[in-house]
Ligand SMILES: Cc1cc2nc3c(=O)[nH]c(=O)nc-3n(C[C@H](O)[C@H](O)[C@H](O)COP(=O)(O)O)c2cc1C
Protein backbone atom coordinates (compact mmCIF):
# COMPACT_ATOMS: atom_id res chain seq x y z
CA UNK A 174 0.00 0.00 0.00
CA UNK A 175 1.27 3.46 -0.87
CA UNK A 176 1.73 5.60 2.24
CA UNK A 177 0.53 9.16 2.01
CA UNK A 178 2.87 10.71 4.52
CA UNK A 179 6.58 11.17 3.92
CA UNK A 180 9.30 9.55 5.97
CA UNK A 181 9.91 12.38 8.41
CA UNK A 182 13.33 10.93 9.13
CA UNK A 183 14.42 12.25 5.73
CA UNK A 184 14.91 15.61 7.44
CA UNK A 185 18.15 14.13 8.72
CA UNK A 186 19.59 14.05 5.20
CA UNK A 187 18.29 17.54 4.48
CA UNK A 188 20.13 18.75 7.56
CA UNK A 189 23.36 17.00 6.62
CA UNK A 190 23.09 18.61 3.20
CA UNK A 191 22.04 21.96 4.60
CA UNK A 192 24.17 23.94 2.17
CA UNK A 193 22.14 22.42 -0.67
CA UNK A 194 18.73 22.18 0.94
CA UNK A 195 18.46 25.57 2.62
CA UNK A 196 17.85 24.18 6.12
CA UNK A 197 18.80 26.91 8.58
CA UNK A 198 22.21 26.27 10.04
CA UNK A 199 21.65 28.22 13.19
CA UNK A 200 18.92 26.17 14.85
CA UNK A 201 19.64 23.54 17.53
CA UNK A 202 18.87 19.82 17.49
CA UNK A 203 18.50 19.11 21.19
CA UNK A 204 16.06 20.54 23.68
CA UNK A 205 18.91 21.46 26.01
CA UNK A 206 20.52 23.70 23.41
CA UNK A 207 17.17 25.06 22.26
CA UNK A 208 16.31 26.04 25.81
CA UNK A 209 19.70 27.54 26.64
CA UNK A 210 19.82 29.64 23.49
CA UNK A 211 16.20 30.78 23.79
CA UNK A 212 16.83 31.80 27.39
CA UNK A 213 19.78 33.87 26.24
CA UNK A 214 17.59 35.54 23.59
CA UNK A 215 14.30 36.25 25.36
CA UNK A 216 13.78 39.05 27.91
CA UNK A 217 14.25 37.77 31.49
CA UNK A 218 10.59 38.17 32.46
CA UNK A 219 9.49 36.04 29.52
CA UNK A 220 12.13 33.40 30.34
CA UNK A 221 10.83 33.22 33.87
CA UNK A 222 7.24 32.97 32.69
CA UNK A 223 7.83 30.31 30.01
CA UNK A 224 10.42 28.21 31.80
CA UNK A 225 8.96 28.49 35.27
CA UNK A 226 6.77 26.00 37.02
CA UNK A 227 4.99 25.56 40.31
CA UNK A 228 6.87 25.28 43.60
CA UNK A 229 10.36 23.85 43.37
CA UNK A 230 9.49 22.53 39.89
CA UNK A 231 9.73 18.93 40.97
CA UNK A 232 6.67 17.93 38.92
CA UNK A 233 7.79 19.95 35.93
CA UNK A 234 11.15 18.18 35.86
CA UNK A 235 9.67 14.78 36.71
CA UNK A 236 7.35 15.10 33.70
CA UNK A 237 10.45 14.78 31.53
CA UNK A 238 12.51 12.27 33.49
CA UNK A 239 9.53 9.93 33.96
CA UNK A 240 9.83 8.98 30.30
CA UNK A 241 13.19 7.36 31.13
CA UNK A 242 11.38 4.64 33.02
CA UNK A 243 10.24 3.30 29.68
CA UNK A 244 12.44 1.83 27.00
CA UNK A 245 11.41 1.06 23.44
CA UNK A 246 12.03 -2.61 22.63
CA UNK A 247 13.74 -3.03 19.24
CA UNK A 248 12.18 -5.42 16.74
CA UNK A 249 14.17 -6.48 13.67
CA UNK A 250 13.29 -7.23 10.06
CA UNK A 251 9.67 -6.15 10.26
CA UNK A 252 9.77 -4.09 7.08
CA UNK A 253 9.85 -0.55 8.40
CA UNK A 254 11.38 1.10 5.34
CA UNK A 255 8.32 3.30 5.05
CA UNK A 256 6.53 4.70 8.03
CA UNK A 257 3.11 6.22 8.42
CA UNK A 258 2.75 8.78 11.16
CA UNK A 259 -0.66 10.01 10.06
CA UNK A 260 -3.62 9.96 12.41
CA UNK A 261 -7.31 10.61 12.30
CA UNK A 262 -8.55 12.86 15.07
CA UNK A 263 -12.29 13.54 15.30
CA UNK A 264 -12.61 12.67 11.62
CA UNK A 265 -9.77 15.00 10.64
CA UNK A 266 -6.96 13.38 8.67
CA UNK A 267 -3.70 14.77 10.07
CA UNK A 268 -0.28 14.03 8.60
CA UNK A 269 1.39 13.68 11.99
CA UNK A 270 0.38 12.79 15.55
CA UNK A 271 1.49 16.20 16.85
CA UNK A 272 -0.41 19.26 18.00
CA UNK A 273 0.86 22.63 19.23
CA UNK A 274 -0.24 22.97 22.86
CA UNK A 275 -1.96 26.21 23.85
CA UNK A 276 0.56 28.70 25.16
CA UNK A 277 -0.82 31.97 26.48
CA UNK A 278 1.22 34.97 25.38
CA UNK A 279 3.16 32.81 22.93
CA UNK A 280 3.04 36.05 20.95
CA UNK A 281 5.66 37.54 23.25
CA UNK A 282 8.17 34.81 22.38
CA UNK A 283 8.54 36.34 18.92
CA UNK A 284 10.69 39.37 18.34
CA UNK A 285 7.82 41.30 16.76
CA UNK A 286 5.39 40.35 19.54
CA UNK A 287 3.10 38.53 17.13
CA UNK A 288 4.19 34.98 17.77
CA UNK A 289 0.62 33.71 17.64
CA UNK A 290 0.51 34.55 13.96
CA UNK A 291 3.92 32.95 13.36
CA UNK A 292 2.74 29.84 15.22
CA UNK A 293 -0.40 29.68 13.12
CA UNK A 294 1.69 30.00 9.96
CA UNK A 295 3.98 27.22 11.19
CA UNK A 296 0.86 25.11 11.73
CA UNK A 297 -0.15 25.80 8.14
CA UNK A 298 3.30 24.88 6.82
CA UNK A 299 3.76 21.74 8.87
CA UNK A 300 0.20 20.41 9.03
CA UNK A 301 0.48 20.33 12.83
CA UNK A 302 -2.67 21.93 14.29
CA UNK A 303 -2.33 24.84 16.67
CA UNK A 304 -4.45 24.89 19.78
CA UNK A 305 -4.76 28.64 20.14
CA UNK A 306 -4.99 29.88 23.73
CA UNK A 307 -7.70 32.26 24.89
CA UNK A 308 -4.71 34.42 25.75
CA UNK A 309 -3.25 34.92 22.31
CA UNK A 310 -1.79 38.35 21.76
CA UNK A 311 -3.61 38.74 18.45
CA UNK A 312 -7.37 38.27 18.08
CA UNK A 313 -8.39 34.69 17.42
CA UNK A 314 -9.88 35.61 14.04
CA UNK A 315 -6.48 36.88 12.87
CA UNK A 316 -4.78 33.76 14.20
CA UNK A 317 -7.27 31.47 12.44
CA UNK A 318 -6.79 33.35 9.18
CA UNK A 319 -3.21 31.98 9.02
CA UNK A 320 -4.10 28.29 9.33
CA UNK A 321 -4.42 27.52 5.60
CA UNK A 322 -5.58 23.93 5.17
CA UNK A 323 -4.51 22.85 8.66
CA UNK A 324 -7.36 22.62 11.16
CA UNK A 325 -7.07 24.63 14.35
CA UNK A 326 -8.40 24.18 17.88
CA UNK A 327 -9.42 26.92 20.28
CA UNK A 328 -8.57 26.63 23.99
CA UNK A 329 -10.98 28.24 26.40
CA UNK A 330 -10.33 29.38 29.94
CA UNK A 331 -13.80 29.21 31.33
CA UNK A 332 -14.53 32.73 32.59
CA UNK A 333 -16.73 33.68 35.52
CA UNK A 334 -19.34 35.08 33.17
CA UNK A 335 -20.83 32.41 30.96
CA UNK A 336 -21.78 35.01 28.38
CA UNK A 337 -18.05 35.66 27.84
CA UNK A 338 -17.42 31.93 27.38
CA UNK A 339 -20.25 31.70 24.88
CA UNK A 340 -18.93 34.70 23.03
CA UNK A 341 -15.43 33.21 22.70
CA UNK A 342 -16.75 29.87 21.52
CA UNK A 343 -19.08 31.37 18.97
CA UNK A 344 -16.26 33.60 17.70
CA UNK A 345 -14.02 30.53 17.42
CA UNK A 346 -16.70 28.65 15.50
CA UNK A 347 -17.24 31.58 13.16
CA UNK A 348 -13.48 31.90 12.62
CA UNK A 349 -13.32 28.27 11.46
CA UNK A 350 -11.75 26.49 14.42
CA UNK A 351 -12.46 22.77 14.28
CA UNK A 352 -12.49 21.87 17.96
CA UNK A 353 -12.67 23.41 21.42
CA UNK A 354 -10.41 22.57 24.38
CA UNK A 355 -11.58 23.69 27.82
CA UNK A 356 -8.74 23.88 30.33
CA UNK A 357 -9.70 22.76 33.83
CA UNK A 358 -6.43 22.78 35.76
CA UNK A 359 -6.15 26.55 35.96
CA UNK A 360 -9.24 27.53 37.92
CA UNK A 361 -6.70 29.13 40.27
CA UNK A 362 -3.22 30.26 39.29
CA UNK A 363 -0.40 28.08 40.64
CA UNK A 364 2.37 29.21 43.02
CA UNK A 365 5.18 30.11 40.61
CA UNK A 366 8.30 31.27 42.47
CA UNK A 367 10.21 32.50 39.42
CA UNK A 368 7.42 34.91 38.48
CA UNK A 369 6.80 35.80 42.11
CA UNK A 370 10.44 36.74 42.54
CA UNK A 371 10.34 39.10 39.58
CA UNK A 372 6.90 40.43 40.54
CA UNK A 373 6.02 39.54 37.00
CA UNK A 374 2.97 38.17 35.31
CA UNK A 375 3.02 39.30 31.69
CA UNK A 376 -0.74 39.45 31.25
CA UNK A 377 -1.19 41.88 34.13
CA UNK A 378 0.44 44.57 32.03
CA UNK A 379 -2.38 44.04 29.58
CA UNK A 380 -0.39 44.71 26.43
CA UNK A 381 -0.57 41.07 25.37
CA UNK A 382 -4.28 40.50 25.86
CA UNK A 383 -5.59 41.76 22.54
CA UNK A 384 -7.65 38.64 21.96
CA UNK A 385 -9.38 39.01 25.28
CA UNK A 386 -9.79 42.73 24.86
CA UNK A 387 -11.28 42.24 21.42
CA UNK A 388 -14.20 40.32 22.86
CA UNK A 389 -17.36 42.43 22.67
CA UNK A 390 -18.99 40.79 25.70
CA UNK A 391 -15.87 41.15 27.85
CA UNK A 392 -15.63 44.81 26.88
CA UNK A 393 -19.04 45.51 28.40
CA UNK A 394 -17.47 44.79 31.83
CA UNK A 395 -14.91 47.57 31.55
CA UNK A 396 -15.43 51.06 32.92
CA UNK A 397 -13.01 52.34 30.28
CA UNK A 398 -11.91 50.57 27.09
CA UNK A 399 -8.43 48.96 27.22
CA UNK A 400 -7.22 51.52 24.69
CA UNK A 401 -7.73 54.16 27.42
CA UNK A 402 -6.76 52.21 30.56
CA UNK A 403 -4.96 48.99 29.77
CA UNK A 404 -3.93 48.27 33.36
CA UNK A 405 -7.49 48.52 34.69
CA UNK A 406 -8.70 46.30 31.87
CA UNK A 407 -6.00 43.73 32.75
CA UNK A 408 -7.16 43.69 36.37
CA UNK A 409 -10.74 43.02 35.27
CA UNK A 410 -9.38 40.27 33.03
CA UNK A 411 -7.50 38.71 35.98
CA UNK A 412 -10.62 38.66 38.14
CA UNK A 413 -12.82 37.28 35.36
CA UNK A 414 -10.54 34.79 33.62
CA UNK A 415 -11.49 31.64 35.48
CA UNK A 416 -14.49 30.50 37.42
CA UNK A 417 -13.11 28.59 40.42
CA UNK A 418 -16.55 27.19 41.20
CA UNK A 419 -16.78 25.24 37.94
CA UNK A 420 -17.68 21.61 38.75
CA UNK A 421 -19.13 18.44 37.32
CA UNK A 422 -22.67 19.84 37.54
CA UNK A 423 -21.59 22.29 34.83
CA UNK A 424 -20.65 19.53 32.41
CA UNK A 425 -23.93 19.68 30.51
CA UNK A 426 -23.52 23.43 30.12
CA UNK A 427 -19.93 22.99 28.88
CA UNK A 428 -21.17 20.41 26.40
CA UNK A 429 -23.89 22.76 25.22
CA UNK A 430 -21.31 25.39 24.29
CA UNK A 431 -20.55 23.82 20.92
CA UNK A 432 -21.28 21.04 18.50
CA UNK A 433 -17.59 20.97 17.57
CA UNK A 434 -15.41 18.25 19.10
CA UNK A 435 -14.97 19.23 22.73
CA UNK A 436 -12.00 18.19 24.90
CA UNK A 437 -11.30 18.75 28.58
CA UNK A 438 -7.67 19.60 29.35
CA UNK A 439 -6.00 18.72 32.63
CA UNK A 440 -7.65 15.33 33.17
CA UNK A 441 -5.24 12.90 34.84
CA UNK A 442 -7.55 10.62 36.84
CA UNK A 443 -9.41 7.72 35.19
CA UNK A 444 -12.67 8.51 37.00
CA UNK A 445 -12.56 12.08 35.72
CA UNK A 446 -11.94 10.80 32.21
CA UNK A 447 -14.87 8.41 32.42
CA UNK A 448 -17.14 11.05 33.87
CA UNK A 449 -16.27 13.45 31.08
CA UNK A 450 -16.87 10.91 28.34
CA UNK A 451 -20.09 9.69 29.96
CA UNK A 452 -21.19 13.34 30.04
CA UNK A 453 -20.84 13.67 26.29
CA UNK A 454 -17.34 15.17 26.04
CA UNK A 455 -15.62 14.01 22.86
CA UNK A 456 -12.03 13.76 23.98
CA UNK A 457 -9.69 13.89 26.94
CA UNK A 458 -6.58 16.02 27.13
CA UNK A 459 -4.30 14.36 29.67
CA UNK A 460 -1.88 16.99 30.98
CA UNK A 461 -0.63 18.50 34.22
CA UNK A 462 -0.01 21.84 32.52
CA UNK A 463 3.69 21.11 32.26
CA UNK A 464 4.02 21.27 36.05
CA UNK A 465 3.17 24.98 36.04
CA UNK A 466 0.11 24.65 38.19
CA UNK A 467 0.43 22.09 41.00
CA UNK A 468 3.78 20.95 42.28
CA UNK A 469 4.06 17.61 44.04
CA UNK A 470 1.99 15.95 41.38
CA UNK A 471 2.63 12.74 39.53
CA UNK A 472 4.35 12.99 36.14
CA UNK A 473 1.61 13.16 33.54
CA UNK A 474 3.01 10.27 31.48
CA UNK A 475 2.61 7.93 34.48
CA UNK A 476 -1.11 8.67 34.53
CA UNK A 477 -1.72 8.41 30.80
CA UNK A 478 -2.37 4.63 30.58
CA UNK A 479 -5.22 4.57 33.10
CA UNK A 480 -6.75 7.69 31.56
CA UNK A 481 -6.63 6.06 28.13
CA UNK A 482 -8.29 2.95 29.46
CA UNK A 483 -11.04 4.94 31.18
CA UNK A 484 -11.64 7.02 28.05
CA UNK A 485 -12.88 3.81 26.47
CA UNK A 486 -11.70 4.50 22.94
CA UNK A 487 -12.38 8.24 22.91
CA UNK A 488 -9.37 10.26 21.70
CA UNK A 489 -6.80 11.18 24.35
CA UNK A 490 -4.41 14.03 23.65
CA UNK A 491 -1.30 14.07 25.84
CA UNK A 492 1.18 16.75 26.85
CA UNK A 493 3.64 17.59 29.62
CA UNK A 494 7.34 16.91 29.34
CA UNK A 495 7.63 16.03 25.67
CA UNK A 496 11.13 17.10 24.64
CA UNK A 497 12.25 14.58 22.05
CA UNK A 498 11.08 12.08 19.46
CA UNK A 499 11.41 9.20 21.91
CA UNK A 500 8.86 10.90 24.18
CA UNK A 501 6.39 11.12 21.31
CA UNK A 502 6.86 7.42 20.53
CA UNK A 503 6.43 6.44 24.18
CA UNK A 504 3.31 8.55 24.68
CA UNK A 505 1.75 7.03 21.57
CA UNK A 506 2.69 3.54 22.75
CA UNK A 507 1.04 4.28 26.09
CA UNK A 508 -2.18 5.08 24.28
CA UNK A 509 -2.17 8.77 23.37
CA UNK A 510 -4.07 9.52 20.18
CA UNK A 511 -2.03 12.68 19.63
CA UNK A 512 0.84 14.37 21.44
CA UNK A 513 1.01 18.10 22.06
CA UNK A 514 4.28 20.00 22.11
CA UNK A 515 4.64 22.86 24.58
CA UNK A 516 7.81 24.69 25.59
CA UNK A 517 10.00 23.33 22.75
CA UNK A 518 8.04 25.22 20.11
CA UNK A 519 7.99 28.40 22.21
CA UNK A 520 11.79 28.25 22.18
CA UNK A 521 11.88 27.47 18.46
CA UNK A 522 9.75 30.56 17.92
CA UNK A 523 12.09 32.67 20.04
CA UNK A 524 15.12 31.58 18.03
CA UNK A 525 13.76 31.44 14.51
CA UNK A 526 10.17 32.67 14.29
CA UNK A 527 7.94 30.55 12.09
CA UNK A 528 11.03 28.74 10.68
CA UNK A 529 12.14 27.97 14.21
CA UNK A 530 8.85 26.27 15.05
CA UNK A 531 8.85 24.31 11.81
CA UNK A 532 12.42 23.22 12.50
CA UNK A 533 11.53 22.06 16.02
CA UNK A 534 8.55 20.10 14.71
CA UNK A 535 10.54 18.55 11.87
CA UNK A 536 13.33 17.59 14.25
CA UNK A 537 10.93 15.98 16.72
CA UNK A 538 9.18 14.14 13.91
CA UNK A 539 12.46 13.02 12.37
CA UNK A 540 13.67 11.65 15.68
CA UNK A 541 10.39 9.83 16.30
CA UNK A 542 10.25 8.51 12.76
CA UNK A 543 13.83 7.22 12.81
CA UNK A 544 13.22 5.54 16.14
CA UNK A 545 10.18 3.80 14.66
CA UNK A 546 12.23 2.81 11.61
CA UNK A 547 15.21 1.51 13.54
CA UNK A 548 13.21 -0.24 16.24
CA UNK A 549 10.70 -1.73 13.80
CA UNK A 550 7.37 0.02 14.43
CA UNK A 551 6.32 1.33 11.03
CA UNK A 552 2.94 2.77 11.96
CA UNK A 553 1.33 4.35 14.98
CA UNK A 554 -0.97 1.34 15.20
CA UNK A 555 2.15 -0.78 15.83
CA UNK A 556 2.92 1.29 18.90
CA UNK A 557 1.26 -0.18 21.96
CA UNK A 558 2.41 -0.97 25.52
CA UNK A 559 4.07 -4.20 24.26
CA UNK A 560 6.57 -1.97 22.45
CA UNK A 561 7.84 -0.70 25.80
CA UNK A 562 9.87 -2.22 28.59
CA UNK A 563 9.28 -0.70 32.03
CA UNK A 564 12.30 -0.51 34.27
CA UNK A 565 11.55 -1.16 37.92
C1 LIG B 1 4.30 29.86 28.79
C2 LIG B 1 3.19 28.86 28.85
C3 LIG B 1 1.88 29.33 28.75
C4 LIG B 1 0.82 28.42 28.77
N1 LIG B 1 -0.44 28.88 28.55
C5 LIG B 1 -1.46 28.01 28.48
C6 LIG B 1 -2.76 28.45 28.12
O1 LIG B 1 -2.97 29.62 27.83
N2 LIG B 1 -3.74 27.54 28.12
C7 LIG B 1 -3.53 26.21 28.44
O2 LIG B 1 -4.47 25.42 28.43
N3 LIG B 1 -2.29 25.77 28.72
C8 LIG B 1 -1.26 26.63 28.74
N4 LIG B 1 -0.01 26.17 28.99
C9 LIG B 1 0.22 24.73 29.19
C10 LIG B 1 0.51 24.01 27.86
O3 LIG B 1 -0.65 23.94 27.07
C11 LIG B 1 1.00 22.58 28.10
O4 LIG B 1 0.08 21.90 28.91
C12 LIG B 1 2.39 22.56 28.74
O5 LIG B 1 3.23 23.50 28.12
C13 LIG B 1 2.99 21.17 28.62
O6 LIG B 1 4.19 21.11 29.33
P1 LIG B 1 5.64 21.20 28.61
O7 LIG B 1 5.67 22.46 27.84
O8 LIG B 1 6.59 21.21 29.76
O9 LIG B 1 5.75 19.98 27.75
C14 LIG B 1 1.07 27.04 28.95
C15 LIG B 1 2.39 26.59 29.04
C16 LIG B 1 3.43 27.49 28.98
C17 LIG B 1 4.85 26.96 29.03
Ligand SMILES: CC(C)CC(=O)C(=O)O
Pocket residue numbers: 277308359362376462465
Ligand atom coordinates in the same frame (compact mmCIF):
# COMPACT_ATOMS: atom_id res chain seq x y z
C1 LIG C 1 -3.02 32.99 32.74
C2 LIG C 1 -2.33 31.68 32.89
C3 LIG C 1 -3.13 30.76 33.74
C4 LIG C 1 -1.91 31.12 31.56
C5 LIG C 1 -1.33 29.74 31.63
O1 LIG C 1 -1.97 28.79 31.32
C6 LIG C 1 0.01 29.51 32.11
O2 LIG C 1 0.75 30.47 32.34
O3 LIG C 1 0.38 28.34 32.26
